[in-house]
Amino acid sequence: xxxxxxxxxxxxxxxxxxxxxxxxxxxxxxxxxxxxxxxxxxxxxxxxxxxxxxxxxxxxxxxxxxxxxxxxxxxxxxxxxxxxxxxxxxxxxxxxxxxxxxxxxxxxxxxxxxxxxxxxxxxxxxxxxxxxxxxxxxxxxxxxxxxxxxxxxxxxxxxxxxxxxxxxxxxxxxxxxxxxxxxxxxxxxxxxxxxxxxxxxxxxxxxxxxxxxxxxxxxxxxxxxxxxxxxxxxxxxxxxxxxxxxxxxxxxxxxxxxxxx
Numbered sequence: 001x002x003x004x005x006x007x008x009x010x011x012x013x014x015x016x017x018x019x020x021x022x023x024x025x026x027x028x029x030x031x032x033x034x035x036x037x038x039x040x041x042x043x044x045x046x047x048x049x050x051x052x053x054x055x056x057x058x059x060x061x062x063x064x065x066x067x068x069x070x071x072x073x074x075x076x077x078x079x080x081x082x083x084x085x086x087x088x089x090x091x092x093x094x095x096x097x098x099x100x101x102x103x104x105x106x107x108x109x110x111x112x113x114x115x116x117x118x119x120x121x122x123x124x125x126x127x128x129x130x131x132x133x134x135x136x137x138x139x140x141x142x143x144x145x146x147x148x149x150x151x152x153x154x155x156x157x158x159x160x161x162x163x164x165x166x167x168x169x170x171x172x173x174x175x176x177x178x179x180x181x182x183x184x185x186x187x188x189x190x191x192x193x194x195x196x197x198x199x200x201x202x203x204x205x206x207x208x209x210x211x212x213x214x215x216x217x218x219x220x221x222x223x224x225x226x227x228x229x230x231x232x233x234x235x236x237x238x239x240x241x242x243x244x245x246x247x248x249x250x251x252x253x254x255x256x257x258x259x260x261x
Contacts, residue, residue: 029214032173033221038108045103052096059089176211183207184215188235196241200260208249208256213242 066082073079177184187207190196200207216239223232249256 026214026217029217032214033218041108045107049100049103052100056093056096059093063089173211173214176209177215180206180212181215184212188216188219188238190238191234196238197260200241200245201257204257204260208242208246213239213246216242 063086066086070079070082073082183203183206187196187199187203190199206212216235220232220235220239223229223235245256245259249259252259
């Protein structure tokens with residue numbers, strides 16, 4: 001099918017791709033970091049596109065103004081200078097258009113920008129009356145109805161079990177970080193092991209949570225990717241302290257706070 005160009009789909013980006021995930025890194029934390037990096041990159045690209053489009057618009061308006069002046073001026077020198085300015089503006093517009101075309105050609109496609117909702121519609125049908133007439137005497141029918149209502153209320157009160165979906169996990173992690181980010185950064189910045197121990201004694205209920213471990217790992221990755229190697233090494237040490245405490249607590253079947261000596 002030579003009539004279609006499928007090359008644009010060569011840049012599909014999957015945030016849940018496990019091929020580049022190190023076995024020692026939590027997969028959900030890795031997916032969250034990739035998603036956040038993708039969102040930040042798209043925001044930067046959108047900001048650059050808006051600036052390029054605005055600059056082109058301003059230059060085109062300037063060209064229109066110069067064209068009007070050329071119709072009015074009679075001085076040859078003035079006309080020559082205005083024509084040179086038009087050429088410079090057109091050259092700048094051409095370069096911006098080439099940059100916009102390159103960004104569109106090399107655009108990374110993902111689940112958020114591959115498709116868009118054009119139309120939404122909700123169809124609501126007429127509800128049927130599902131009530132049935134009971135053959136029991138009135139007082140027994142009322143008692144049976146009360147028992148059924150009690151069972152339904154009890155079923156609704158039981159919390160749902162099973163694994164949480166990805167959206168719920170991300171929201172839970174985001175809420176945890178928003179509430180305790182200052183404490184987590186304080187723990188990462190702690191230098192001595194004695195101060196680390198004291199902080200774990202005081203705030204172990206938060207610092208020894210699973211989300212805290214994920215935050216420490218992501219901090220290590222971001223520091224290394226940004227070139228802060230020494231800072232990454234220190235954050236990795238603090239992360240290993242937490243990981244070893246949690247593993248020891250699991251082997252002893254004790255709460256993590258109990259094994260902080």
